[in-house]
Amino acid sequence: MKASNFLKGMFMLAAMAYTTTTMAQVEKNVIFRAAQGEIKYEEPKEKPAPKGIIGGLVELAKTGLSNTVHHPEFVENIRTAIAGAVGTTRRISVVDPTVLASAPEDETILVFDGTIGTVTTTSENEVTKDDKGVKHDNVKYMAVITATINIKDGRSGEIITTIPVNTNDYSWTWVESAEKALGNALANVRKKVTTHLNLFFPLYASIVEGDRAKKDKQKEVYIDLGELDGAFKGMTFTVYTLKTVAGREAKKEIGRLKIEEVMGDDISLCKVTKGGVQIKQCIDNGEDLVITSTN
Numbered sequence: 001m002k003a004s005n006f007l008k009g010m011f012m013l014a015a016m017a018y019t020t021t022t023m024a025q026v027e028k029n030v031i032f033r034a035a036q037g038e039i040k041y042e043e044p045k046e047k048p049a050p051k052g053i054i055g056g057l058v059e060l061a062k063t064g065l066s067n068t069v070h071h072p073e074f075v076e077n078i079r080t081a082i083a084g085a086v087g088t089t090r091r092i093s094v095v096d097p098t099v100l101a102s103a104p105e106d107e108t109i110l111v112f113d114g115t116i117g118t119v120t121t122t123s124e125n126e127v128t129k130d131d132k133g134v135k136h137d138n139v140k141y142m143a144v145i146t147a148t149i150n151i152k153d154g155r156s157g158e159i160i161t162t163i164p165v166n167t168n169d170y171s172w173t174w175v176e177s178a179e180k181a182l183g184n185a186l187a188n189v190r191k192k193v194t195t196h197l198n199l200f201f202p203l204y205a206s207i208v209e210g211d212r213a214k215k216d217k218q219k220e221v222y223i224d225l226g227e228l229d230g231a232f233k234g235m236t237f238t239v240y241t242l243k244t245v246a247g248r249e250a251k252k253e254i255g256r257l258k259i260e261e262v263m264g265d266d267i268s269l270c271k272v273t274k275g276g277v278q279i280k281q282c283i284d285n286g287e288d289l290v291i292t293s294t295n
Contacts, residue, residue, distance in 0.1 A: 028204050029229060030108075035097040035154065036083050037113030039147075041075045044118065067123045071143075074119050074182055081186050082149060085193035086112055090230045090293075091201040100154060109154035114163075117146040121178040140174035143167070143181035145189055151197070163196045165189055202292040203229055205237060210283045211269065217276035218283065221257065223291060226266040235259045237270070239279060240290045251290060254278040 087094035092110065100109045126138045149163040167185040175181050203225060211220040225231040239255040255275020262268045272279055282289055 029091060032092050032108055032110050032201070033095050033100060033103065034086060034092050034110035034112055034151070035095060035100050036086075037111045037152075039079045039082060039114050039116060039149075041072065041116045041119075043072070044070055068120050069123075069178070071119045071121060071178075071182065075116055077182075077186060078116055078119065078145060078147065078189060081190050082112075082114070082147070082193060085190040086149075086197065089194050089197040089201065090203060092197060103154075110160070111152045111154045111157075112149060113152070114147055114149040117148075118144050119182075120144050121181050123178070124174065140176060141178045141181040142174050143178070143185040145182075145185045147189065149193060151200075161196070161200050163193055165192045199294070202294070203231070205291040205293075207279075207283065207289055207291065208267065210280065213280055216280060218272050218280035219276060220260070221270050221272060221279070221283075222263075223257070223259075223268055223270055224266050226262055226264045226268055228265045231259060231262050231268050233259055233262060234295075235268075236273075236294045237291045238294055239275060240292070241282060242288050242290050254282070254289075256294075257291065 083094055086092055097111075103109050121141050121143045123139050123141050126140060145165065145167045147165040149165065150159050151161045151163070152159050167188040173184060175184065205223040205225045207221045208224050209222045210218055211222055213219055223237070235258070237257040238253055239257060240251040240253055243250050243252070255278060256273045257270040258273050259268045260271050279289070281287075
């Protein structure tokens with residue numbers, strides 16, 4: 001199953017379930033079961049030592065770093081963090097591989113694997129003076145973790161999506177210990193994985209009723225997502241119209257929503273933040289709308 005076909009199938013499922021009951025709501029936001037495959041660690045290649053003092057100074061000038069240490073002992077922590085991050089996304093449940101062996105043939109099952117690359121901390125010495133003019137050495141640390149995580153179709157083995165992880169993508173923060181630096185980098189790994197998967201496997205919703213409106217503009221609506229779906233105040237959505245063009249399903253973005261209040265297991269009140277006129281026209285005309293989460 002290729003990624004494009006997988007996404008198309010997910011979107012069409014949501015469209016077909018648009019006007020259905022609460023029972024079908026569970027179907028259109030199906031929870032995929034996933035098993036962990038091999039997440040390998042690639043041992044870093046040793047760079048040749050710079051020749052002489054001048055060579056060392058040139059290398060330092062290139063990197064801007066004074067002391068970098070590899071941490072292969074931290075790899076298992078990263079594997080655990082990746083599995084935990086995958087399992088805490090809204091539409092994936094991580095299970096033991098033996099469980100998936102008996103999964104029904106019509107169930108879409110997933111496997112995630114990948115490669116861990118860089119796991120390093122870098123220290124830098126900062127000399128400061130106190131009020132009496134006495135110099136003090138203050139060592140500070142920063143960590144970098146890189147990895148590539150693949151989400152695959154558990155039956156065909158084809159890659160559905162790839163998550164590139166590089167904690168350099170986030171702002172660098174120097175801290176007082178190597179342990180804390182690695183902990184910060186690990187938190188960024190979790191954030192990268194969960195953000196990617198929550199966007200790739202979004203929650204689908206339907207407008208069940210229009211609420212406050214002003215003249216020709218919709219101001220608020222109710223959607224059929226709530227606590228059971230992991231909805232939260234501040235959660236945002238994109239609103240699409242769905243049409244058939246030359247026998248194909250075509251979507252067009254017409255607006256945005258933001259949850260103001262989660263009001264039950266399967267209902268939330270949303271503010272219309274964009275496209276109020278078009279959304280009201282579609283509601284008044286009884287047109288089908290498809291709504292997907294964006295955070």
